[in-house]
């Protein structure tokens with residue numbers, strides 16, 4: 001009898017052969033700059049917890065209090081039984097941070113992108129998407145049914161030319177881009193994109209997953225960093241990185257948010273963000289606003305690692321980056337995996353990132369505000385020792 005699932009084994013073999021096989025690693029105990037990984041203590045350069053808030057006592061206390069008051073689950077979608085005052089408070093706090101009229105929180109950043117994009121555009125519309133965009137933007141675009149034109153990474157001139165040629169063939173146009181590219185660490189050319197969008201009557205959705213809490217004077221993100229606060233655009237982000245919790249959001253005009261509450265399927269038809277996650281994110285927003293010294297510390301750490309790379313590791317080519325994500329490229333997936341393993345042996349957790357996540361293999365290092373100088377010294381030493 002033939003087995004309709006036999007192809008799974010074959011596919012797994014192919015994945016192994018290409019050195020693309022991936023599996024989970026278990027982190028034990030509490031989160032921070034040093035963690036226990038599969039029983040071994042390692043310095044953590046693998047997390048998106050840029051401000052070190054995921055293990056912060058105040059977030060833990062806020063989540064615990066909310067769970068005691070409201071329970072563990074939210075029991076339904078926001079439009080049915082799932083809405084709490086806490087959700088409104090969090091949405092107001094994010095809108096306040098971003099200086100937008102309103103905000104809506106989703107149960108994850110991935111769902112925020114899927115929901116927003118599928119609500120905003122459809123078959124008669126055009127999406128222009130950076131080649132290096134996050135999977136959630138790409139899959140949101142596919143799901144929307146719009147025509148997708150993927151432009152070469154950061155190629156603003158290509159965006160302009162495409163719009164010149166084809167804008168009139170479509171009803172709406174949406175430009176989608178990461179603000180901080182998650183697997184490279186560089187920034188999108190937001191001011192130029194917004195100018196082009198204005199010229200060609202396009203909407204812009206910018207994914208601030210890695211910008212929120214990290215970039216800008218008040219931690220509002222890349223939009224603030226580029227002095228674009230107040231310009232008309234759609235700001236999406238996640239609560240799961242610098243904000244140390246779980247969930248996503250879309251911030252923008254009142255009408256945008258009102259529309260999404262009526263039309264975004266991944267908000268309407270899914271269970272509301274849990275009370276614990278909501279309360280933790282709310283506590284994190286307050287810390288982002290009240291403790292700019294955390295951001296200062298993060299950027300000092302980034303500058304220090306860059307200095308060590310320049311002094312001690314000239315053979316390792318850092319990819320262009322203006323964020324706490326620093327990557328150096330390796331010849332192939334096998335080399336990236338080998339260096340990742342050598343680093344683990346030396347007590348450093350910095351993962352190999354390989355195709356299909358990225359076009360070229362690399363090791364990705366993410367900095368935290370809570371790294372000490374000696375942590376960064378150890379990383380540089382381990383890289384210097386690696387062959």
Ligand SMILES: Cc1ncc(COP(=O)(O)O)c(C=O)c1O
Nearest residue numbers: 108109110134182209238240247
């Ligand atoms: C750029 C970007 N957008 C969206 C997401 C999805 O966010 P979440 O993890 O909250 O689903 C991520 C991270 O996972 C990301 O890096």
